[in-house]
Amino acid sequence: DSGVTQTPKHLITATGQRVTLRCSPRSGDLSVYWYQQSLDQGLQFLIQYYNGEERAKGNILERFSAQQFPDLHSELNLSSLELGDSALYFCASSPPPSTDTQYFGPGTRLTVL
């Protein structure tokens, strides 16, 4: 158990819908990262937050957005869902000061039908 929690564990929805994935980092960790893992594209870095502020952006689509709240939990919002958005979405956290060891959560498996 890494100490990072993600909810829900599984999510099944239809194309065109919007979903929110939630992540709680390890106690004391200020950084939160979001990743998408699909079979054909490996592990893709989406976005990083540090203490509530966006720090780095990767291959995140405009239909996706994220935020980190004052209590440091984070949410990833996926809208206008497409079949190709079906994937495992991982959240990871790391302790300050910045990009050190990342602890991954168990992931949310999103299926878009």
Place this chain on the structure above:
Amino acid sequence: GQQVMQIPQYQHVQEGEDFTTYCNSSTTLSNIQWYKQRPGGHPVFLIQLVKSGEVKKQKRLTFQFGEAKKNSSLHITATQTTDVGTYFCAGCFYDYKLSFGAGTTVTVRA
């Protein structure tokens, strides 16, 4: 763009043999990290290399960071069935962006 390339994509190893997976970046890295993901699991941090030419060992695993901080390798000796999984390198660039390699998926023949 800032990408890290990892080879090979698949590695089929006889139990007891050694193998190596390699990562390369076209841009100098701040640091490089290695992760292992077991089938059905999530990536688990193995190690971080920061210094040029750094070599670190964890039992049968040896990690190296190149002198130019653009490449890295993971060498596993005497492979065991517990080594099964996908090994990812993750290059950290100086603008905090991370790039994961495509991973090397290891299967072991007993």
